[in-house]
Amino acid sequence: xxxxxxxxxxxxxxxxxxxxxxxxxxxxxxxxxxxxxxxxxxxxxxxxxxxxxxxxxxxxxxxxxxxxxxxxxxxxxxxxxxxxxxxxxxxxxxxxxxxxxxxxxxxxxxxxxxxxxxxxxxxxxxxxxxxxxxxxxxxxxxxxxxxxxxxxxxxxxxxxxxxxxxxxxxxxxxxxxxxxxxxxxxxxxxxxxxxxxxxxxxxxxxxxxxxxx
Amino acid sequence: xxxxxxxxxxxxxxxxxxxxxxxxxxxxxxxxxxxxxxxxxxxxxxxxxxxxxxxxxxxxxxxxxxxxxxxxxxxxxxxxxxxxxxxxxxxxxxxxxxxxxxxxxxxxxxxxxxxxxxxxxxxxxxxxxxxxxxxxxxxxxxxxxxxxxxxxxxxxxxxxxxxxxxxxxxxxxxxxxxxxxxxxxxxxxxxxxxxxxxxxxxxxxxxxxxxxxxxxxxxxxxxxxxxxxxxxxxxxxxxxxxxxxxxxxxxxxxxxxxxxxxxxxxxxxxxxxxxxxxxxxxxxxxxxxxxxxxxxxxxxxxxxxxxxxxxxxxxxxxxxxxxxxxxxxxxxxxxxxxxxxxxxxxxxxxxxxxxxxxxxxxxxxxxxxxxxxxxxxxxxxxxxxxxxxxxxxxxxxx
Numbered sequence: 001x002x003x004x005x006x007x008x009x010x011x012x013x014x015x016x017x018x019x020x021x022x023x024x025x026x027x028x029x030x031x032x033x034x035x036x037x038x039x040x041x042x043x044x045x046x047x048x049x050x051x052x053x054x055x056x057x058x059x060x061x062x063x064x065x066x067x068x069x070x071x072x073x074x075x076x077x078x079x080x081x082x083x084x085x086x087x088x089x090x091x092x093x094x095x096x097x098x099x100x101x102x103x104x105x106x107x108x109x110x111x112x113x114x115x116x117x118x119x120x121x122x123x124x125x126x127x128x129x130x131x132x133x134x135x136x137x138x139x140x141x142x143x144x145x146x147x148x149x150x151x152x153x154x155x156x157x158x159x160x161x162x163x164x165x166x167x168x169x170x171x172x173x174x175x176x177x178x179x180x181x182x183x184x185x186x187x188x189x190x191x192x193x194x195x196x197x198x199x200x201x202x203x204x205x206x207x208x209x210x211x212x213x
Numbered sequence: 214x215x216x217x218x219x220x221x222x223x224x225x226x227x228x229x230x231x232x233x234x235x236x237x238x239x240x241x242x243x244x245x246x247x248x249x250x251x252x253x254x255x256x257x258x259x260x261x262x263x264x265x266x267x268x269x270x271x272x273x274x275x276x277x278x279x280x281x282x283x284x285x286x287x288x289x290x291x292x293x294x295x296x297x298x299x300x301x302x303x304x305x306x307x308x309x310x311x312x313x314x315x316x317x318x319x320x321x322x323x324x325x326x327x328x329x330x331x332x333x334x335x336x337x338x339x340x341x342x343x344x345x346x347x348x349x350x351x352x353x354x355x356x357x358x359x360x361x362x363x364x365x366x367x368x369x370x371x372x373x374x375x376x377x378x379x380x381x382x383x384x385x386x387x388x389x390x391x392x393x394x395x396x397x398x399x400x401x402x403x404x405x406x407x408x409x410x411x412x413x414x415x416x417x418x419x420x421x422x423x424x425x426x427x428x429x430x431x432x433x434x435x436x437x438x439x440x441x442x443x444x445x446x447x448x449x450x451x452x453x454x455x456x457x458x459x460x461x462x463x464x465x466x467x468x469x470x471x472x473x474x475x476x477x478x479x480x481x482x483x484x485x486x487x488x489x490x491x492x493x494x495x496x497x498x499x500x501x502x503x504x505x506x507x508x509x510x511x512x513x514x515x516x517x518x519x520x521x522x523x524x525x526x527x528x529x530x531x532x533x534x535x536x537x538x539x540x541x542x543x544x545x546x547x548x549x550x551x552x553x554x555x556x557x558x559x560x561x562x563x564x565x566x567x568x569x570x571x572x573x574x575x576x577x578x579x580x581x582x583x584x585x586x587x588x589x590x591x592x593x594x595x596x597x598x599x600x601x602x603x604x605x606x607x608x609x610x611x
Contacts, residue, residue, distance in 0.1 A: 036375075037374050037375040051424070051425045053471050053505055053506040054469075054471070055468065055469030055471060056469070072375035073375065074372075074374055074375050075258070075259060075294070075372040075374075075375065075377065076294075076296060076372055080296060081295060081296050085295060089295060089371060089372065089373060090373055090374045091373070091374075092371065092373055092378075093373055093378060093397070093399070112389070112391075121295075123295050124295060126292065127292075127295065127369065127371050130292075130367070130369045130380055130382075131371075131380060131397075133382065133392060133395065134369075134380040134381075134382055134395040134396070134397050135397070137382065137392050137394070137395035138395055138396070138397060142391065143391070143392045143395075144389050144390050144391055144392065145348075145382075145384045145390035145391075145392055146348075146388075146389060146390040
């Protein structure tokens, strides 16, 4: 009995170490591991961010481990939001940052920017357009919160067209109806196919539509 | 049996879908409950992080105000992460309003404008437009319901992976709706919420420094005072060692602020009238087992091993001899000869600490030299090692 007890206690230090391991194993399922976002940091940076958990690096250096893996559980676990929305929202800052950077580089003049997003889920569409507007203002652009709107007849026609034709035509109609002038530029962010998880973007300037990505 | 089987199968076919549906329903309810609990837990975390971002935003306004003069501002919209409800929205609104009230240096005065967020219908030359008030300022202006507010604030929170992102923008309520100010703030990856006080806002760097100072304030060294009692298992003889009260004082050090490893050295004293006077010197190494770092708010559990040298003088020392006390020993006592015993001990125990200030522990002690002492038995025999003593203690650290 005593020998059995000792044998059971012997691997305890190993298990205690494994308890903090973010990889799937005894203490963590694959699903839980997938919900972690991990970043590798140097020991100095990890000490700066987590002084209560990571000791200061030794002044004379060391041969031992000198980095740390900081893992945080994603706020929304996989499966809690629709998969497409989750992919779009998780990388929103990065994607919208890339789009606005390209758009800003193409139209550098003193123009008023208008932004709208075309996405099947209205709540997500609002998030995308807000992110794009905020990014543009932070890049020093003059941005309006007003969304250009077409007449109901135009929308009825555009609704029937494939995206490759609908957006250029909508751009032309914005200009023709005076919704957008020569001093305005419209940035549209959208998904073209309902199955895709990548955002596309286009610019409407002086009635001409340019696909950015 | 043959005619029964088709009947049984038919019954099974009828019952099975119902049973499966019932099982599905139960599972779905259980999952729903789990999901709700999870959402509550996440909302609590998100709420703290959202407060942190609002603090950062308002602190920025106190340092660099958006407006030159005090300006009325309508909180037009607070949107929460997709998948979260309006409860969080209300909490954010309240916290934001409290911050603005407590920080007049922002030069912002929150104003009430119910029409701004309500749906308004405006008919004009361009047709009839149905929209929110803030999206159609002409309608509000015509109706005279802007109540002096010419600026609207929009706060948008979204969860992006493990980060919470706040996008704030201020729009002037005029036909072209120009955005005057926009700011994106994100919780830095894995950083804990800073929990700043609303009426004494400070920068993230200052708040972080305060956190570090709070940790450092704990110090790497402590002076623990331990009060404990050791009891000894009864051996083969009819003589029993009395429980020993101990008072110990020493110094305790840790390798880092995480306090995952600690070492201590202490000296102790025990006294019982007419029975004994005892001295003890003890060293311990403790390992935190309830987490990777000691908690500022919750209790910590440590496992420890230690070694002691104990010296007992007086009648009680007779129990630690290799023989049962006999008449000679008693005569010696009457003659004024004081028996003594000095021995080593190894400890194994658990200690629960609260904020490194108060602790309670329990331990087993092995006395290798007492294997032949008839008055000392063992509480636990692991073959290689026997534990003869059981002790409890409380600690106060200074």
